[in-house]
Amino acid sequence: MPIxxxxxxxxxxxxxxxxxxxxxxxxxxxxxxxxxxxxRVLARQSRFAPESLLLAENRVDSxxxxxxxxxxxxxxxxxxxxxxxxxxxxxxxxGILAVVRRAPLPPVEELLARxxxxxxxxxxxxxxxxxxxxxxxxxxxxxxxxxxxxDSETCDPLYRKAIRVSVGGALVVPFTRAPxxxxxxxxxxxxxxxxxxxxxxxxxxxxxxxxxxxxxxxLGAEGPGLPADLLARTRTxxxxxxGGFDSLNVAxxxxxxxxxxxxxx
Amino acid sequence: MPIxxxxxxxxxxxxxxxxxxxxxxxxxxxxxxxxxxxxRVLARQSRFAPESLLLAENRVDSxxxxxxxxxxxxxxxxxxxxxxxxxxxxxxxxGILAVVRRAPLPPVEELLARxxxxxxxxxxxxxxxxxxxxxxxxxxxxxxxxxxxxDSETCDPLYRKAIRVSVGGALVVPFTRAPxxxxxxxxxxxxxxxxxxxxxxxxxxxxxxxxxxxxxxxLGAEGPGLPADLLARTRTxxxxxxGGFDSLNVAxxxxxxxxxxxxxx
Numbered sequence: 001m002p003i004x005x006x007x008x009x010x011x012x013x014x015x016x017x018x019x020x021x022x023x024x025x026x027x028x029x030x031x032x033x034x035x036x037x038x039x040r041v042l043a044r045q046s047r048f049a050p051e052s053l054l055l056a057e058n059r060v061d062s063x064x065x066x067x068x069x070x071x072x073x074x075x076x077x078x079x080x081x082x083x084x085x086x087x088x089x090x091x092x093x094x095g096i097l098a099v100v101r102r103a104p105l106p107p108v109e110e111l112l113a114r115x116x117x118x119x120x121x122x123x124x125x126x127x128x129x130x131x132x133x134x135x136x137x138x139x140x141x142x143x144x145x146x147x148x149x150x151d152s153e154t155c156d157p158l159y160r161k162a163i164r165v166s167v168g169g170a171l172v173v174p175f176t177r178a179p180x181x182x183x184x185x186x187x188x189x190x191x192x193x194x195x196x197x198x199x200x201x202x203x204x205x206x207x208x209x210x211x212x213x214x215x216x217x218x219l220g221a222e223g224p225g226l227p228a229d230l231l232a233r234t235r236t237x238x239x240x241x242x243g244g245f246d247s248l249n250v251a252x253x254x255x256x257x258x259x260x261x262x263x264x265x
Numbered sequence: 266m267p268i269x270x271x272x273x274x275x276x277x278x279x280x281x282x283x284x285x286x287x288x289x290x291x292x293x294x295x296x297x298x299x300x301x302x303x304x305r306v307l308a309r310q311s312r313f314a315p316e317s318l319l320l321a322e323n324r325v326d327s328x329x330x331x332x333x334x335x336x337x338x339x340x341x342x343x344x345x346x347x348x349x350x351x352x353x354x355x356x357x358x359x360g361i362l363a364v365v366r367r368a369p370l371p372p373v374e375e376l377l378a379r380x381x382x383x384x385x386x387x388x389x390x391x392x393x394x395x396x397x398x399x400x401x402x403x404x405x406x407x408x409x410x411x412x413x414x415x416d417s418e419t420c421d422p423l424y425r426k427a428i429r430v431s432v433g434g435a436l437v438v439p440f441t442r443a444p445x446x447x448x449x450x451x452x453x454x455x456x457x458x459x460x461x462x463x464x465x466x467x468x469x470x471x472x473x474x475x476x477x478x479x480x481x482x483x484l485g486a487e488g489p490g491l492p493a494d495l496l497a498r499t500r501t502x503x504x505x506x507x508g509g510f511d512s513l514n515v516a517x518x519x520x521x522x523x524x525x526x527x528x529x530x
Contacts, residue, residue: 144507167512207528242409247432255517256524263472
């Protein structure tokens, strides 16, 4: 049964207060997911379980099927728009929020050890843009990547906007963080992954690349790209482009490369 | 020689006033481009020529090379940040704007008739999102597409944000508008293009598709996709995805498909 909240100071909805400000400082143990598409992924196929939901009253009816399947100990709070906006701190057009507990991040070695003999992993180095990280998780989910590894400079995939751009992919694809890009590559090599670094200066061409059973795709930020010492230790691959316009968005690049790697033997 | 503007009401910079409001109603004869990356494309390889520039004083030095190569009848106005913000109507962080004259849009048949025997065209149907249209133009430029065709529902690629997301690609790849998606397909068929419609229900798989010398890639909006009557008249192609997560961004989809089509004989 939904619990109606009429006072924006109600202590039961403490976790939903000042969403943006808390997003900015980062949340250590929880994250916030928003919108119907993301909530459906959260309920159906996510690695995470919600602690509670906060819904605008007028959204409850369209979510009956999700609510019916929630564990009974997950409180569903409802509020009218004015109260919800006052809680959250800005007009929350989608009217659908969930507070979700984070899972501990396993060491890279442990995550890799769990993967099957044939596996596809994505490694992100220095990706500080939430749209790009979200877009990459969307593609990783679409092409069935087994895991995503993040270096210490890559931003949080469980940031609200990254989850939204990922269309829930950030809740589905297992990920963890490596202490550094070097440590990430070392762990991949030790786990017998063929490490493929995408770079405009790559020696092989993506379209001709035959993948190994265990393949890891490394992506760096647009502009700086992957560090030179990392390129020197990996198999470098480029996507040939038209003269004078050598520029792809990194999320698009991930889609092109994952499509190729997921489809080749 | 740059012309210093000290009064935001100066009639010479009339075209830069209230940029956002004018973007919203649309500009019939001109458009506004912003930022250094876009200005470099505009100066070097664009199909369009600027009528004038408006630069923040502190940006002039880093653009000397561009300014030196501008035709001498293109006025370059400069202003301090406060005056520039007052002209434009919001804080214009990039400090670089150009007003550019549009070119007339040729009939689709005329644009297609100009293309070489081997040609790659992108057709957009019902794409109302500027980020997606900008992203598609970026990919079209990166993979050397010869032209983009827009149906009447697809938004303006020369909208400020679409140009920015395209990293200038919207200024490079020739485009025009068809009266309808039907008319677009008919013109493509008459010009001997193999019309490839991307759809989750497509009968062929992209990775196995062999392209014809003249290939046209049709893309519809995420969600509705391409209309059924159009799919019935074209070669339909899908991108296989992982179970339960059948979702790619349409700009990413264009990148995957153009990479395949540009690379195959």
